[in-house]
Structures are given as C-alpha cells and as structure tokens.
Amino acid sequence: MSGIAGVWNLNGQPVDPETLIAMGSRMAHRGPDGIFTDSEDSWGLVCALSKVAPESRNETQPARHESGAIAVFDGRLDNRQELLGALGGSVPKDAPDSQLLANAYAHFGDRLPEKLNGDYAFAVFDPIRQRLILSRDAIGMRPLFYFRSTDAIVFGSEIKAILAHPDVSVAPDEQELAIFVLAGSPQGDGRRTFFRGIERILPSNVVMFEPDRSASRMYWDFDPWFQLRLPSFDDYAEGFREYFERAVVHRLRSAHPVAISLSGGLDSSSIFCLAETLRRAEPGHFPGLVPLTFSPMDGTLADEHEFLTDLKRQYGVEVIDMPSRASPPTATTREVVWATEHPAVETMWEGLSAFWSRAKNEGARVLITGHLGDQFVFDRSYLVDLFDGLRWRDIYAHLREYPRWYTEADTTPLSRGFFRQVVRDHLPASLLPVARRARAAIRPPTLDNPWYSDNFRRLASRPVSSPPFVRSQFASAHAASIYAQARGRQIMLALEWDNLAHSARGLDLCFPFADRDLISYLMSIPGEMSNYGGVPRMILREAMKDVIPNSVRNRRWKATYGRIMEDALHLDEPQLLSAAGNPRTAARLGFVDPGRVKRRLETLRETGPNDETLWECSTLLGLEVWAETFFPEDTGGAPD
Numbered sequence: 001m002s003g004i005a006g007v008w009n010l011n012g013q014p015v016d017p018e019t020l021i022a023m024g025s026r027m028a029h030r031g032p033d034g035i036f037t038d039s040e041d042s043w044g045l046v047c048a049l050s051k052v053a054p055e056s057r058n059e060t061q062p063a064r065h066e067s068g069a070i071a072v073f074d075g076r077l078d079n080r081q082e083l084l085g086a087l088g089g090s091v092p093k094d095a096p097d098s099q100l101l102a103n104a105y106a107h108f109g110d111r112l113p114e115k116l117n118g119d120y121a122f123a124v125f126d127p128i129r130q131r132l133i134l135s136r137d138a139i140g141m142r143p144l145f146y147f148r149s150t151d152a153i154v155f156g157s158e159i160k161a162i163l164a165h166p167d168v169s170v171a172p173d174e175q176e177l178a179i180f181v182l183a184g185s186p187q188g189d190g191r192r193t194f195f196r197g198i199e200r201i202l203p204s205n206v207v208m209f210e211p212d213r214s215a216s217r218m219y220w221d222f223d224p225w226f227q228l229r230l231p232s233f234d235d236y237a238e239g240f241r242e243y244f245e246r247a248v249v250h251r252l253r254s255a256h257p258v259a260i261s262l263s264g265g266l267d268s269s270s271i272f273c274l275a276e277t278l279r280r281a282e283p284g285h286f287p288g289l290v291p292l293t294f295s296p297m298d299g300t301l302a303d304e305h306e307f308l309t310d311l312k313r314q315y316g317v318e319v320i321d322m323p324s325r326a327s328p329p330t331a332t333t334r335e336v337v338w339a340t341e342h343p344a345v346e347t348m349w350e351g352l353s354a355f356w357s358r359a360k361n362e363g364a365r366v367l368i369t370g371h372l373g374d375q376f377v378f379d380r381s382y383l384v385d386l387f388d389g390l391r392w393r394d395i396y397a398h399l400r401e402y403p404r405w406y407t408e409a410d411t412t413p414l415s416r417g418f419f420r421q422v423v424r425d426h427l428p429a430s431l432l433p434v435a436r437r438a439r440a441a442i443r444p445p446t447l448d449n450p451w452y453s454d455n456f457r458r459l460a461s462r463p464v465s466s467p468p469f470v471r472s473q474f475a476s477a478h479a480a481s482i483y484a485q486a487r488g489r490q491i492m493l494a495l496e497w498d499n500l501a502h503s504a505r506g507l508d509l510c511f512p513f514a515d516r517d518l519i520s521y522l523m524s525i526p527g528e529m530s531n532y533g534g535v536p537r538m539i540l541r542e543a544m545k546d547v548i549p550n551s552v553r554n555r556r557w558k559a560t561y562g563r564i565m566e567d568a569l570h571l572d573e574p575q576l577l578s579a580a581g582n583p584r585t586a587a588r589l590g591f592v593d594p595g596r597v598k599r600r601l602e603t604l605r606e607t608g609p610n611d612e613t614l615w616e617c618s619t620l621l622g623l624e625v626w627a628e629t630f631f632p633e634d635t636g637g638a639p640d
Helices: 015-026 080-087 096-110 160-161 174-183 234-253 266-281 303-316 330-340 349-362 373-377 380-387 392-405 412-424 427-444 452-459 477-487 489-503 516-526 540-541 562-571 574-581 584-588 594-607 613-629
Strands: 003-009 034-041 043-048 070-077 119-125 130-134 147-148 152-154 198-200 205-210 213-218 258-261 289-293 367-369 508-510
Touching: 003 070, 003 119, 003 160, 015 034, 015 043, 043 070, 043 119, 070 096, 070 508, 080 096, 080 392, 096 119, 152 160, 160 367, 174 452, 174 613, 205 477, 213 574, 234 266, 234 516, 234 594, 258 266, 266 289, 266 303, 266 373, 266 540, 289 349, 330 349, 330 489, 330 508, 330 574, 330 613, 373 477, 373 540, 380 392, 380 412, 380 477, 392 412, 392 594, 477 516, 562 613, 574 594, 574 613, 584 613, 594 613
Parallel strands: 258 289, 258 367, 367 508
Antiparallel strands: 003 043, 003 152, 034 043, 070 119, 119 130, 130 205, 147 152, 147 198, 205 213
16 A cells, blocks of 8 residues: 655746645555655656565656656556566566555556556556556546646545645535435446545546546446356366356555454354465465454454354464444544545544554554455345256255345345346336336335425436446346346445545555455356355355354344444434534535524434434534534635
C-alpha cells in the first residue's frame, strides 16, 4: 500500500513542488517510508511510499525508464515472472514492482494494462508522447481518482490529496449523496464520486489523457461464456484448492509479518490454516503470520472462541485476542469520515482501530481478511440453472438443506430470492417494467425520511443511467450473478471504504476470495458444485479438509455483530439525538429541512427511539459531518 498522486498542467505552467508535497502529506499514512516527488516543467508526480514486498527494499518512486517514461505505483503485481520473461532480462529479477511497471510500459506501450495481474493502481507519464495514463486492477482493490479542468489534470489515491491542490474547486454531488444516504442501492456506472468534478477510475479500466483529448476503455473482463466441466465434485474441489492457494500465496508476498483477521469462521480459518501450512512446508520462503481475532467473549452467537480453540490446538499457535468493542458514533464519526471520505458512521471504529494498531505494532503492513467469501462461493443463482434444467428435485433438496447449516438464521429469504429470480429471468422483457411497478406498489421505496429536503429525496428516487446487464449474455444464471457481484457498485464502494479505512492505520487490506482468477474459476463451473448437495460453500469445505479443524469445517451457523452495533447506538442515544438535531452544514447545502428535523426529533424524544430511528439519526450525523469536513462554511473548501 502506497499513495500516489500527480499533476499535469495542460496550460504549460510549471508544477509547484510545494503543491506536490502538500498532496503527498495528505496521504502520509499510506507512506511510512517517506514522501518522494519528481517533476519537470508542467508535470509532477508524488508517492507516499510503503515498502511491502521483498523486492521493494531498495525501491524508489517515482520510477523512471531510460526512455523518459515515469511511473508511480500502488499495489502488488502477481504475474512478475511472466513480465520478467517478456522483458527478456532488461530489468533485474529483484526489481521492485514499480520499476518493473515502468519497463513494461516502455516495452508494451498502450497494451500495458492487458499484461498486468494483481491488486494495483498506477500512473505513467510519457513526456515524449505527452500522455498521462491512469489505471486500476481488474476488481478495484486500490482506489484512484482524478479531477480535470481546462488547465490541469490532478489525480490521487485519495480525494484528500486532490483537494490539497489550490486550483481544485469542487462541490458536493447531491445525487450521489442522496442515493447513498436514502436509496441504499448504488446506481450508475460508478465513475461519479460524492464530489462533483472528481471521478474515479473504474476497475479493469484505463484512462489516457492527452493535451486535447482523453479516452477510457475496459482492458480486461471476465469471459461470460467460458464453461469448465470436470468429471466429479472432487475434481472441482481440487481445482478450487489450486486457485485459492495461489490467491493466498500472492497476498503473502511481504518482507514483513502478515496479519490475518481470524474469526473462527470457515473463510478466515481457511486462509490462516492454508497460509500456516504453506509456511511450515517451506521455512524461510513465507513471512511470519500474526493471527488476530475480533470475536467477543460473551457467549453470544458472535462468540466464536470454541472454534478458535480447536484451531489453536491443531496448529499450536497463539491468537491475539482483541476486544470486540463498539464505539459511540458521535465520538468517532469525524475521524471515520476524514479517513474514508464517505458520509458514513462506523459503530465498531474504536475496536477496529485498536485491532489495526495491534497488527501494525506487530510489524505487519498487510492484513488478510476472509471477507467476500459469501459473495463468491455461496452464490445461490445456480438454483435457476437447475430450474432451467428441470431438476426440481435437486432444487427442493438444496432448499431443505440450507436451514440445517444456518440454524440460527431465518432462511426463508433464500427461498423467496430463488422464486423472485426465476420470475425475473423468465418474464418477457416487455413485462419487467410492469412487474417493477407492481412490486413498488406493494412495497414502496423507503425514500420518505421526513427530515431530508424535497429536492434531496427527489434526487434519490430519480433513475440514474446504469450499464446494461442482460442475463442472456451469460452462459448461466450462476455466472451472471457472480459477474454482477464482482462488477457491482456495492462491492466497489465497500472495497474503496475498506482500503481507505485500513490505509489510515498504515495497513494494506487483502481479499483472497476476491482474486480475479479465483472468481473466473467459480464463474466457469456449475454453480451447484460450490454448494454441493445443498451444503453452503461445500467446495471450500472439501478443498480445505486437510488443513482446517473438523469443527470449523462442519460448523452450522454464522456469527453476527448486529446486536453489538445497535447497543452502541443506544448507549450514545442522548448525544446522537443532540448531534442529529443540529445539521447546520447539511441544511446550508440543501440536504435537509431544519424545521422537519426539529419536529422529527421532538417526536422521537416523546416516543423513544428504536433501532431503526437511531440508525436514521446516525445516517444524518454521517452526512452532516461529511459536509462540515469537506465543505466548511468559513472556507468553502476542504480543511487543511
């Protein structure tokens, strides 16, 4: 994890070195090894450098090539050997990824993005061709944003860095904010941010800027028609193991200890146990592991220590136990908003911050998590494929099997979701608008929160143009659903939030389950193989049977932190109501109606707020703090 930023003055004016330093300083948390700049005439690049990989010990950024091309790089290249082979010895084998990238650009030119695999964001400036290239990895693990005016292009890993440029002037994007706060369902193609005038580079995309034009294209995508068919379930599990192991190995490439967030759940336990098995098989090849748990010790469903005990006994390791404590939103939201650049609260922020700080104090710069395993390994759209194949007995058997594994959860929504998807996928396209209107009549959208202004609510309900998504363009409903997850704005925004939040504590968060090649494999196989026999994530259970404890492999429920988070809201209730009652900046910007807020809070104080209304208050708090932070009344811009 590093922070990259830069400026290209299209009007030919020289770049101010102090501006580059200011931009880098906004990202100092991403660069424990220093802030470095390089500039010449009308362009300048800056890197807040974090040396993670073994090859980065002597790394310097920005990285130059003898052709004049210069690059800044944030991330990890997973296909180093392939690139080194293609470059034919023109770069040392132990060159850092940033230098490898600069040399690869000199060799491949415009075809560079297609040649890369890993988690990364980069910028290359080519002074000979007068071209700036910005690009992100296939899934979007590393954020990258840019601002363009008639005079300049300014970009950065974080919007804070862009706002440090004195000539960048932006306003809130009211519609993006309204959709995020009220609709809860991100729309559009994802380029827009909460800051009008600043756009994000989309995953799998490259944008090329020249003085008089720019062009954007998708350089890589999943193959919607590729299907892999193997003789047996065991073969599918073996294939999964191969891709999953590769995903874990790539994320263990570190010159420092690697922290692993370990809950005792199937996903995180599989990552830790596999990583520890690999480390013991090749002593000295992999870094030391720092397992940490955030699981509470209160005997509730969120307490997973019985599984952690079995894991510790099997591997003879100690797991650092961090308190799973919630925090009052009114005490932490300002820090959350500044770190993540989102108008949101996080009720576990204090506990998470302590968790991240402990990982960093143990020497780790990489934290690996099991998140997104559910999204890609337990996708249930394969039931539609079974329906199309007239395999109704199998559907019945799978729907009956689910509740045996989620013993503490209501699995009715799983069945309902299947029936809804069958109708959606088989209803003639001409009737879909009618069906949507009928559903809206039965369950109207919850956009009528009374304290927001009429215009703000109207913006949330106004449709936004989204890229077309047609089920018939995929080989199966299963493939289409996984693709929709991988390309969905929901996950894109979550990954962005996670990256910014963890980077604020100097950590690079990695997701083996979101590996590009692993997702491609899961898309290509029959969906029922992932949940063989109706057992959720059976392919993972089988693939990891020789490394994880049997208690973890066969566990039948999933923990939740929902009650802990709601308790934090109730403990903070007086302060939360008071803070929500003074949305001065949000009112000035036209997001809320102060009179409505006052009347709403009077009602809540009389009736007593419940979980839902306290979440409403926290949402308003997040919006107000975001507005105060980035658009304060006294300056009209972001704080220094």
